[in-house]
Amino acid sequence: MKSLNIVKIGGNVIDNQDALNEFILAFSKLEGYKLLVHGGGKIATKMAENLHLKTKMIEGRRITDDHMIDVITMTYGGLINKKIVSQMQCYGINAVGLSGADGNLILSEKRSKKDDIDFGWVGDPKQVNGKWLRSLIMEELVPIIAPLTHDGKGNLLNTNADTIANVVGVALSSFFDVSINYCFELNGVLEDIHNQSTLIKDITYEKYQILKKNGVIVQGMVPKLENAFDAIQKGVKGVRIMNHRSISKLEKEYYDEFTTIH
Amino acid sequence: MKSLNIVKIGGNVIDNQDALNEFILAFSKLEGYKLLVHGGGKIATKMAENLHLKTKMIEGRRITDDHMIDVITMTYGGLINKKIVSQMQCYGINAVGLSGADGNLILSEKRSKKDDIDFGWVGDPKQVNGKWLRSLIMEELVPIIAPLTHDGKGNLLNTNADTIANVVGVALSSFFDVSINYCFELNGVLEDIHNQSTLIKDITYEKYQILKKNGVIVQGMVPKLENAFDAIQKGVKGVRIMNHRSISKLEKEYYDEFTTIH
Numbered sequence: 001m002k003s004l005n006i007v008k009i010g011g012n013v014i015d016n017q018d019a020l021n022e023f024i025l026a027f028s029k030l031e032g033y034k035l036l037v038h039g040g041g042k043i044a045t046k047m048a049e050n051l052h053l054k055t056k057m058i059e060g061r062r063i064t065d066d067h068m069i070d071v072i073t074m075t076y077g078g079l080i081n082k083k084i085v086s087q088m089q090c091y092g093i094n095a096v097g098l099s100g101a102d103g104n105l106i107l108s109e110k111r112s113k114k115d116d117i118d119f120g121w122v123g124d125p126k127q128v129n130g131k132w133l134r135s136l137i138m139e140e141l142v143p144i145i146a147p148l149t150h151d152g153k154g155n156l157l158n159t160n161a162d163t164i165a166n167v168v169g170v171a172l173s174s175f176f177d178v179s180i181n182y183c184f185e186l187n188g189v190l191e192d193i194h195n196q197s198t199l200i201k202d203i204t205y206e207k208y209q210i211l212k213k214n215g216v217i218v219q220g221m222v223p224k225l226e227n228a229f230d231a232i233q234k235g236v237k238g239v240r241i242m243n244h245r246s247i248s249k250l251e252k253e254y255y256d257e258f259t260t261i262h
Numbered sequence: 263m264k265s266l267n268i269v270k271i272g273g274n275v276i277d278n279q280d281a282l283n284e285f286i287l288a289f290s291k292l293e294g295y296k297l298l299v300h301g302g303g304k305i306a307t308k309m310a311e312n313l314h315l316k317t318k319m320i321e322g323r324r325i326t327d328d329h330m331i332d333v334i335t336m337t338y339g340g341l342i343n344k345k346i347v348s349q350m351q352c353y354g355i356n357a358v359g360l361s362g363a364d365g366n367l368i369l370s371e372k373r374s375k376k377d378d379i380d381f382g383w384v385g386d387p388k389q390v391n392g393k394w395l396r397s398l399i400m401e402e403l404v405p406i407i408a409p410l411t412h413d414g415k416g417n418l419l420n421t422n423a424d425t426i427a428n429v430v431g432v433a434l435s436s437f438f439d440v441s442i443n444y445c446f447e448l449n450g451v452l453e454d455i456h457n458q459s460t461l462i463k464d465i466t467y468e469k470y471q472i473l474k475k476n477g478v479i480v481q482g483m484v485p486k487l488e489n490a491f492d493a494i495q496k497g498v499k500g501v502r503i504m505n506h507r508s509i510s511k512l513e514k515e516y517y518d519e520f521t522t523i524h
Binding site: 095 | 416
């Protein structure tokens, strides 16, 4: 099977125009089949502020009410997505921007209330149209996926970008040798979060259990790694956690510069 | 060749939620190959207002500065486009929302200054990726096109939706028997704009010249009809000017209820 790199960039890259430009150029040079999933960053929060809408967060999660889903649809599905696409086109990459509603790409279930907390228009993916995505990729198109899915009932749903990278990776693993590359601000998983030289170069499931037990892996990294092991178990070949600047080194396999999960 | 209906809906339908819902349902029931081009309506102007940006119009045309192209990208390419797509999916239509940047669908030239007026990020289409659009349509996908194109240099361009319907129709006329249906608030071209019963049921180029000379066809209808005759000359089979409610009658060929250009 041919290889496919799925790259996920988070909010910190989106929020920084220089970092985003640098990333898009590096991504455009990456050879072989590829696909990008982007997060939303602070643009939605800032836009909501400008529109005098209050952003409600509970346990670090955005409450997506009727107004907020519109802001998210505009900023993630419109502004961020189309800007990335047009810039990719400038670098000769035939990008196509998609939400999960387009081509019924990702069908989700609206998250139900939990402990009386209503997250609103938030969705958890349950079905990916991998066959169509494959056909786009085989036509040399590069999908740029926004963190938006739909419920099949006419509603758009705010959806975690890591989760999208994950489910898309699993769906495409029947057709490609899939690697998922989660890019963020650090070099990878660190022993000491304040010291980039303490990079843990590879993590097996056994090692992860120990690192978690010892309090080395905490907070946001826990669901990221759980997602990674889940994807590997479901057919994804490899998962890397890395800095967005390392994307240019993916082909050269500088395994020293990021964390490989296997 | 198989038939393809291109339907263009304007701002008045977009701005009225009930009319839009009614239209989407009718469009979803239309049989055969089809494609939708939507305008922007007043949502961008309203959004700009809410963001305290001033909308500058010169001769009825929006000046699209750096801030305004972002608002247009958000509202046309994000909010309106994705909402239509998710609603179509609810009616069982496998819609895919596209801007002209996606898949290099429509490459435009940035409009140059004219009489010292700089329209800003406004584009005039010069190339359509009809082959890709055809392949999507043949896969039973229904493209929903936003009035946004790109310049190949990394910039998005605000583009007239009538013009998009036109150039897309011409590009697809090598593969399909294309009909373009321009929907708006009236029943078609009227002898007396205040009297819907004065519908002109068919217009040839000769008849158009006379109607224009006699002052029956004026203002916004002039470029619409010029576009229509241009499209027909370049291979489009037929053009209709109609009310969005008549879309459900297209298959039944109630030729009495709209204007046919030939």
